[in-house]
Amino acid sequence: MGGMKTIIKKELADHFASYRFTIIFALIAMVSLITAYMVGWKIKTEMEGMASQSAFLLLFTLPGAMGLFSLVQFVAFFGPLVGLVLGFDTINRERNEGTLSKLLSQPIYRDVVINGKFLAGVVLITVMMVSIVLVITALGLIVMGIIPGIEEVWRIIVYLIISIIYISLWLGVAILFSILFRSPATSALAALAVWIFFSIIFPYSVSVLANNIFETVEDNPEAIAQRAKIVKVFILLSPQELYTDATATIIDPTRKSSRSIITSGAGPMESLSMARFSGPLPLIQSVLIVVPYIISLIALTVVCFAISYVVFMRQEIRSL
Amino acid sequence: MKRGKLNQPFWFISLLIAGLMILAVSSFAKAENAKLPARAITMAVEYPGVEISKDEDVSMDLIFHNKGRKDEDVEVWIADQPEDWQARIKTYRYTVTGVHVPSDDDKSLTFEAEPKENIKPGDYQFRINARTPDGKFRMSQLVTVKVTADEGQSKEPKGVKLATSYPVIRGPSDATFEFSLEVDSKLDEDAIFDLLAQGPQGWDINFKPAYESKYISSLRIKSRQSTSVAVEVKPAMGAAAGEYPINVRVSSSDAKAEADLTVILTGTYGLEVGTPSGLLSLEARAGRPANMSFYVKNTGSAANHDIKFMTFKPENWKVEFKPEKIDSIEAGDLEQVEVIIKPYEDALVGDYSVGVNVEGEKASRTIEFRTTVKASTAWGWIGIGIIVVVIGGLFGLFRWLGRR
Numbered sequence A: 001m002g003g004m005k006t007i008i009k010k011e012l013a014d015h016f017a018s019y020r021f022t023i024i025f026a027l028i029a030m031v032s033l034i035t036a037y038m039v040g041w042k043i044k045t046e047m048e049g050m051a052s053q054s055a056f057l058l059l060f061t062l063p064g065a066m067g068l069f070s071l072v073q074f075v076a077f078f079g080p081l082v083g084l085v086l087g088f089d090t091i092n093r094e095r096n097e098g099t100l101s102k103l104l105s106q107p108i109y110r111d112v113v114i115n116g117k118f119l120a121g122v123v124l125i126t127v128m129m130v131s132i133v134l135v136i137t138a139l140g141l142i143v144m145g146i147i148p149g150i151e152e153v154w155r156i157i158v159y160l161i162i163s164i165i166y167i168s169l170w171l172g173v174a175i176l177f178s179i180l181f182r183s184p185a186t187s188a189l190a191a192l193a194v195w196i197f198f199s200i201i202f203p204y205s206v207s208v209l210a211n212n213i214f215e216t217v218e219d220n221p222e223a224i225a226q227r228a229k230i231v232k233v234f235i236l237l238s239p240q241e242l243y244t245d246a247t248a249t250i251i252d253p254t255r256k257s258s259r260s261i262i263t264s265g266a267g268p269m270e271s272l273s274m275a276r277f278s279g280p281l282p283l284i285q286s287v288l289i290v291v292p293y294i295i296s297l298i299a300l301t302v303v304c305f306a307i308s309y310v311v312f313m314r315q316e317i318r319s320l
Numbered sequence B: 001m002k003r004g005k006l007n008q009p010f011w012f013i014s015l016l017i018a019g020l021m022i023l024a025v026s027s028f029a030k031a032e033n034a035k036l037p038a039r040a041i042t043m044a045v046e047y048p049g050v051e052i053s054k055d056e057d058v059s060m061d062l063i064f065h066n067k068g069r070k071d072e073d074v075e076v077w078i079a080d081q082p083e084d085w086q087a088r089i090k091t092y093r094y095t096v097t098g099v100h101v102p103s104d105d106d107k108s109l110t111f112e113a114e115p116k117e118n119i120k121p122g123d124y125q126f127r128i129n130a131r132t133p134d135g136k137f138r139m140s141q142l143v144t145v146k147v148t149a150d151e152g153q154s155k156e157p158k159g160v161k162l163a164t165s166y167p168v169i170r171g172p173s174d175a176t177f178e179f180s181l182e183v184d185s186k187l188d189e190d191a192i193f194d195l196l197a198q199g200p201q202g203w204d205i206n207f208k209p210a211y212e213s214k215y216i217s218s219l220r221i222k223s224r225q226s227t228s229v230a231v232e233v234k235p236a237m238g239a240a241a242g243e244y245p246i247n248v249r250v251s252s253s254d255a256k257a258e259a260d261l262t263v264i265l266t267g268t269y270g271l272e273v274g275t276p277s278g279l280l281s282l283e284a285r286a287g288r289p290a291n292m293s294f295y296v297k298n299t300g301s302a303a304n305h306d307i308k309f310m311t312f313k314p315e316n317w318k319v320e321f322k323p324e325k326i327d328s329i330e331a332g333d334l335e336q337v338e339v340i341i342k343p344y345e346d347a348l349v350g351d352y353s354v355g356v357n358v359e360g361e362k363a364s365r366t367i368e369f370r371t372t373v374k375a376s377t378a379w380g381w382i383g384i385g386i387i388v389v390v391i392g393g394l395f396g397l398f399r400w401l402g403r404r
Helices: A002-017 A019-046 A071-087 A090-097 A099-105 A110-144 A150-180 A184-213 A221-235 A239-251 A268-276 A283-314 B002-035 B378-401
Strands: B041-045 B049-053 B058-066 B072-080 B085-090 B098-101 B105-115 B122-131 B138-148 B160-164 B168-171 B177-185 B191-198 B204-209 B218-221 B226-234 B242-251 B256-265 B271-274 B281-285 B290-298 B304-312 B318-322 B326-329 B334-342 B350-360 B363-374
Touching: A002 A110, A019 A071, A019 A110, A071 A110, A071 A150, A071 A184, A071 A239, A090 A099, A090 A110, A090 A150, A090 A184, A099 A110, A110 A150, A110 A283, A150 A184, A150 A239, A150 A283, A184 A221, A184 A239, A239 A283, A268 B350, A283 B378, B041 B072, B041 B122, B041 B138, B049 B058, B058 B072, B058 B098, B058 B138, B072 B085, B085 B122, B098 B105, B105 B122, B105 B138, B160 B242, B160 B256, B168 B177, B177 B191, B177 B218, B177 B242, B177 B256, B191 B204, B218 B226, B226 B242, B226 B256, B271 B350, B271 B363, B281 B290, B281 B334, B290 B326, B290 B350, B290 B363, B304 B334, B326 B334, B334 B363
Parallel strands: B049 B138, B168 B256, B281 B363
Antiparallel strands: B041 B058, B058 B105, B072 B098, B072 B122, B085 B105, B122 B138, B160 B177, B177 B226, B191 B218, B191 B242, B204 B226, B242 B256, B271 B290, B290 B334, B304 B326, B304 B350, B318 B334, B350 B363
């Protein structure tokens, strides 16, 4: 395992020195800071005198200056890009420059190379996300003057963990492509294609398909609920959807379901009955609601990495 | 000249007619007066015989009639009066001893006699004498007053009457009863009446003016008028069913009356619903039944039959009761009921309100359960299992392909 530390160190040093990382980090930090500042200011002016339990977490969920993205949505949409940019040329660049065979001629095991590179990426993502969230939190404290409670802090930590797993998944995807394709341009394009597919095309195609398959259900609430359920199952194939639903429930304690629209046949009596005691959920309940999502994300990440590992380990390297 | 001719005969004729008329009238008057005697005067009392009760006064007119041609002065006095009486002759203002009676005219004086308090029943005689100053006419008149004894009660409630149109009211023990009383004063003067009521121990009895909400304890009634008074009766807490008399009295210094009212209590209907521990919240998992027991207590004073349960719950939830209904609970008794709440399988996590309405005979109670639907931990365990398998698989790969 001695080689692993060295690999991680070298990788981190490479990344921190690269313009690529600096640019993407600067971009994300800038957008996050501006959004956080605008949202914090908005909360401060709009919520004057109101005692809201989860006012601090609104910092992450309210749409900011662009009117489009809240911080959570921003990370959901552009977080994958960070993972992709960090990983798309991990292996094939080394291979093309001929450094991979040199590296492997050193007393370093082959699996250490890929493990070390992946872990270095995860560390980098962690550092980036933690620093951004910390800065946003500090900014929120300064602008809003609201001190987050223990539970809010925990919610932020859980959110951070889910975000790191999510971005790591995309890092894994990018590394897989960098193993599969010899050319960095190809692997970058392939990774981008996957990202665009899951971010934009997939949700729309699912709902369009659902609309075409179940046509005649407009006035039947049960059928509508049924359809919504099926659509949901398909949409959950998208990691982005998994991440959005999971974080939305974690960050917003008043959300009782991962579903964005309540479709469980909720009638007026149910809403009335629920409205009677409309308190925020305890954190553990929120976590339990989204446990399947988190599990799916972790499993996807691990499986993706496992595939890269297998492919890399069985590849002929010295031939080139 | 013309005028002179006309005036003279006119004046003459009118003078003539006037002279004739004076003659005629004076001769007629002379003829009337001439029929009267020179002097004649009489005296009479209105009622020579009177019968009164003990506490009454005698008052009557004493009439003088001058039938002579001459005006007369008359001296008048009470010659004879029994002991224990105070008698006097007066005008509207003074006690008098003499009176002037013009010719051919009447004059009235008032004779008053007032008995002292402890007068005995019997006959009493008064003699009133009168004479002219020259002694030519002497008149005497006897007044007999018979005082009767009061019969039965010492004082007849003559001054005030109490009447009610519905003296008996029935209703549940926790109701407020209102009687309407008519207080009819027969007194000749305004009077203030005290209002008094006596009922069973612990009962709250108040008098109110009709259509007003303030409580009063006395009442002013003008002479010969009547007022209606409401009597508000609140039974004591926990008064048993039965008949309760209420005695109402109205009294002033010289009159009083009483009336008996009756309240019939039929018993109350009351229910109390709660849980033995006082806890009204329970936890449930979606699709799994959760138990809770509550009690139904009959707080009324009558037995309550046929108690049913109604629920206010979200759609697709199931709420069952064991037993499904209660046939009867005796007053003061408890009955334990088990409620089984089963949330909908797809119920969202959160707090729901489940209301149970316990409906008995003439009484109902609502109890609200805060049902917390918790997320199932099953997924958590499954998830941990999956993660363990996946990571185990990864380490297996490391071992298999590690090339060490």
